[in-house]
Amino acid sequence: MGIGDKLSSFSNNVQEGAKSTAMTIMHITLRLITGLLVGGTLALIGQELIGYGTFALIFATVVVVAVIMKLLSQWSFAQILIFDLIVVLVGMLLRMYILVAP
Template sequence: MGIGDKLSSFSNNVQEGVKSTTMTVLHISLRMITGFFVGMTLALIGQELIGYGTFALIFATIVVMAVIIKLLSQWSFAQILIFDLIVVLVGMLLRMYILVAP
């Protein structure tokens, strides 16, 4: 095994490591963004219904965000994106109901 083979093997290992790290960071980021938006939405709904303060709003957002992140930890990118699509569609349905309701 010559120096060229060792250098080629090293560069392949670096490429695989960068690819793996990038995919992990993207997966964590997608879960956090999804959790934040779902948490903030549910916390704002709770704040309007119950009328709690800012601290409770932040607490509810963080709790729901943590639950969503834990729930989505085993899901793939495609499953998380489908979940996001369903959540957006349900949100649009609720918005339409609010606008139409007397």
């Protein structure tokens, strides 16, 4: 095994490590964005219904983000995107209900 083979092997290992790291960062970012959107929405709904303050709003957002991050940790990109699509569709349905309701 010559120096060329070792260098090639090292280069392949670096590429695989960079690809794995990039995919992990993208997965964490997607879960975080999903959690922030769902958490912020649910916290705002709770604030309007119950009328709690800013600290409770932030606390509720952080708790929901943590729960969403934990729940989505084993899901793939496609499953998370389908979950996002369902959440958006439910949100649009609720918005339509609010606009139509007397």
